[in-house]
Amino acid sequence: MCDTCGCNVTPGNAHLVQPGGRLSKTADGREAVSVLHGLLDANDHTAAHNREHFNRHGVLAVNLMSSPGAGKTSLLEATIEVLKDELSIAVIEGDLETENDAGRIRAHGVPAIQITTGSACHLDAHMVHDALHQLDLSALDIVFIENVGNLVCPASFDLGQHRNTILLSVPEGDDKPAKYPVMFRAADLVLLSKCDLLPVLDDFKPENARRYLQELASRAPIIELSAKNAAGMDSWLHWLFTELAQLEHRSGELAAVSEPA
Amino acid sequence: MHELAVCQALIDQVEQLALKEHAQQVLSIHLGIGPLSGVEARLLQQAFSIARAGGVAAEAELVIDSLPLQVSCDQCGQTTDALPARLLCGACGNWRTRLVSGDELQLQHVELIRQTADDLAEHETSMQQHERAN
Numbered sequence: 001m002c003d004t005c006g007c008n009v010t011p012g013n014a015h016l017v018q019p020g021g022r023l024s025k026t027a028d029g030r031e032a033v034s035v036l037h038g039l040l041d042a043n044d045h046t047a048a049h050n051r052e053h054f055n056r057h058g059v060l061a062v063n064l065m066s067s068p069g070a071g072k073t074s075l076l077e078a079t080i081e082v083l084k085d086e087l088s089i090a091v092i093e094g095d096l097e098t099e100n101d102a103g104r105i106r107a108h109g110v111p112a113i114q115i116t117t118g119s120a121c122h123l124d125a126h127m128v129h130d131a132l133h134q135l136d137l138s139a140l141d142i143v144f145i146e147n148v149g150n151l152v153c154p155a156s157f158d159l160g161q162h163r164n165t166i167l168l169s170v171p172e173g174d175d176k177p178a179k180y181p182v183m184f185r186a187a188d189l190v191l192l193s194k195c196d197l198l199p200v201l202d203d204f205k206p207e208n209a210r211r212y213l214q215e216l217a218s219r220a221p222i223i224e225l226s227a228k229n230a231a232g233m234d235s236w237l238h239w240l241f242t243e244l245a246q247l248e249h250r251s252g253e254l255a256a257v258s259e260p261a
Numbered sequence: 262m263h264e265l266a267v268c269q270a271l272i273d274q275v276e277q278l279a280l281k282e283h284a285q286q287v288l289s290i291h292l293g294i295g296p297l298s299g300v301e302a303r304l305l306q307q308a309f310s311i312a313r314a315g316g317v318a319a320e321a322e323l324v325i326d327s328l329p330l331q332v333s334c335d336q337c338g339q340t341t342d343a344l345p346a347r348l349l350c351g352a353c354g355n356w357r358t359r360l361v362s363g364d365e366l367q368l369q370h371v372e373l374i375r376q377t378a379d380d381l382a383e384h385e386t387s388m389q390q391h392e393r394a395n
Contacts, residue, residue, distance in 0.1 A: 029374045033282055039271050039292070039300075039366045122263055153263035156299040156366070178346040182299040182364075185348075217332065217348040217358045 043157055046125035050132060050160025057137035058251050060244050061145065063159055065183065066167035067176075068149030071193040071227055073101045075167065075236075076144055078227040080108045082237060087141040087244075092131045094123040094148045101146065111135065122153035125160055141244065151180040163188040163243060170197045170204045177212040184213060187220040189239055196226040264304040267366070268312040275371055279317045284373035287318040291370050295328040295363035296345050302327065330363035 038044060054061045064072045073093075080089055091112045093101045102114035113131040115123060128145060135143070145161060147154040166187040168176050171194060177184040184190070190213060192206055206224055213222065221239070225232025271290070279287055294300055302325045309323045332343045334350035340361055341351030350358050 029377075030288060030372055031375060032370050032372045033278065034370045035274075035278065035368045036370075037274060037368050039267055039274070039368055042270055042273060120263075120266065122266075124266070152299070156263060156267070181346045181348075182297055185297065185364075212346075214356045215347050215349060217356055217360075219357075 040156065040158075043125045046129050047158035047160040050125055050129055051162070053132055053137060054143070054160065054162065055247075055251060055254070057140070058248060059137050059140050060142045060163075060240070060247050061159075061161040062142065062240075062243075063145045063147060063154075063161035063164050064167065065147045065151075065154050065164060065186075066149060066169070066193075067151045067172060070149070070167040070169035070172065072146050072149070072167055073104055074227040075191070075193060075225075076146065077104060077108060078230070078233060079144075079237070079240075080105070080110050082233065083142075083240075084109060088139055089142050089144065090135050090140050092123075092128060092135075092143065092145045094127070094146060096120070096148065117148060121148060121150050122157050123147050123159060124157045128159045142240065151176065151183045155180075155183040155186050162247060165189045165191060167191045167193045168209060169194040170201050174204045174206070174208040175212055177209065177216055177218075181216050185216050185218060187213075187218060190218070190220050190222045191236065192222065192224045194226060194228070195224045195231060196229045264300060264308040265312065267300055268305060268308040271309075271368065272312045272316060272318060274368060275318050275321075276316055278371055279373060282373060283376045284317060285376045286374045287321040287371060288374065289322040289324055289372040290318065290368070291324045291326065291372075293326045293328050293365050293367045293369050295365040296330045297360070297364040298366040300366055326369070328362055328365050331361040332358035332363075333361045334358050 051061070064076070066072055076091060083089060089110050091105045091110060093105065093112055093114045094117060095101060095114070096117055096119065098116070099114045102112040105112035113134050115127050115131055117123065117127070123145065145159055164186050166184060166189070168190060170192065192209060198204060210222055213220065223232055223235045223239070225236055227233070275287055275290055294302055305325065306323060313319055313321055330343050330345065331340055332348050332350065333340045334353060334355050335357040336355040337350060337353040339350060339352040343349065343351065348358055348360070349356050
């Protein structure tokens, strides 16, 4: 019960707060109510719920972000080809239209859920939550979420992933991190993709990309790779296995805390 | 252009607050937004004029407070101003810094007019009648 929100006003004491009453407010009735919530609290709440789902099943969730055409789907195809006998993988695909990318993933024998966003430029936690209901998480090790190709909007929406991996492809130019600081600051790992093109597109200098990332105070590791000729794929796969091991370690600790001997 | 989605989330929050606080009208909504929030104040204003229509905030004004961008240095410990694409320490130039302020996307406070005690009493009576009817 409080004096500011009106929850204590009853027919018995209402006369006190009515105009002229002993406890009445200012004449125009204006009041400021302090809130201090994040604008995207509803999204963040669902994202936390998604993360709990992933954690409960020991599934590593990786959110892949980049501009359109940076090679997210090609990277996933190459990754699945190497890992499919060892790990169970599923992919959630976000695109404005078409099932094309999901079709490419399914051709490798891996389940893919396509989210078509219509005109929305990003995935949000609610869309991913709906997609999760179509997957059997207990049978999976890794879920990749391929976000809508866009270096602006997806950065603002937590999906419940454990890690953000951002691709920067050689044809885009090495100064993308400086142009899209909000996105690149969110990276836990940056992949310089299509590095097989470096000999022809020699104005892209990997060291410049590294410097721009450093100027964003980014501590994310950077891997140069090519899904086409497989250069650098080992480092990417090593990163994935390390993240999986860390997730298992964290789940083990949580289980030990919740079930004391 | 995700500002409309952000704005709809904002309006949902404000409408819930208005219901909880027994507000008959929302006069103004005050936000704090940092340069690294990923949201453009100008676009948010435009989106707000669409998103506010029809609800308790239909006449509300959106007031956006631009928050400063500041980093704290892991090396020298100083807190200095920075630029969105250049988050280096302003004192020693080190890149190992942490953001102190600048990525906020926050609803700070809402100015509203409450329902009068008469409205509340009437509401309480109708709720009691409703309970009895059930």
